[in-house]
Amino acid sequence: MTTYFHNIKEIKQLLRAEGLSVNKRLGQNFLIDQSVVTKMIAAADVNQQDTILEVGPGLGALTEAIAEQACLPAGRADRVLAVEKDRQLATHLNKRFSRQENIEILSQDIFKLDFITAGLGDRNYKIVANLPFYITSHFLRFILEAEAKPTELILIVQKEVAKRVVAEPGDHSLLSLSVQFYGEPKIITVVDRRSFYPPPAVEAAILKIKVYPQPAIKVDDIENFFRLLKISFASRRKQLHNNLAAGYKISGQEAQKILVSANLDPTRRAETFSLNEWEKLYNSVVIHKK
């Protein structure tokens, strides 16, 4: 595998030579550890049929590895679409990869991407990204709720966020339930801060999410289901029936009835419920609101 840079000295030289600088406001922490790149590619199981959407290619460490045949046992990806918000970096990447016909660089904000025009409308693509930490939750919601969802996401995120995403009943949050509603998350490995330049303030992790063809549970209206989750987690210290009463503007008694008729203990807190229990509760809310 040819690598463009190997260490902090080379990355600094590259930035200087190209007149580029690190924009911290865009969450720029460039990968300098080849072993992390290799683990990302292995987790994505990149092969010749793949279309990969990369969010924030930066200086192209991952882009190069995904698109180059030499480093991939199953062959290079068929198409790599890399969307970079920093215009200077996008210009640099366009120049750098101008001869690589399976790479397209788009200079734009990922949240403004038109998936149909970008040729991702058929949902048959994977996302590989070392995400800017500050967009993680917003990005997960954006992409998992999109019409054109990917089949898999292989992401570098803050370690603490990865742990919250894979949480089980007892530790659930709006974040873990929103992700697990759409897919199966797994932490592949923890990534040391020193794998990046500049190093972020906290440790990171590789998080893989396999997106289900259909959500994990059956609900008749996804928007209403998420409203129930938001209401239920509005105050973490309260028992669930109190949150339900406040959120739906019903009496405490009515809220308890909704829980009891779904065979759920009304004194429990929202974080203890499994997704299957949320399905039961949601259906009970629907019946009581009719």
Ligand code: SAM
């Ligand atoms: N992929 C590169 C790597 O691993 O070295 C860079 C990763 S860096 C953590 C995040 C990248 O995302 C930066 O290049 C940043 O400019 C870009 N970025 C930040 N916000 C973005 C957005 N809304 N849309 C697209 N790219 C964004």
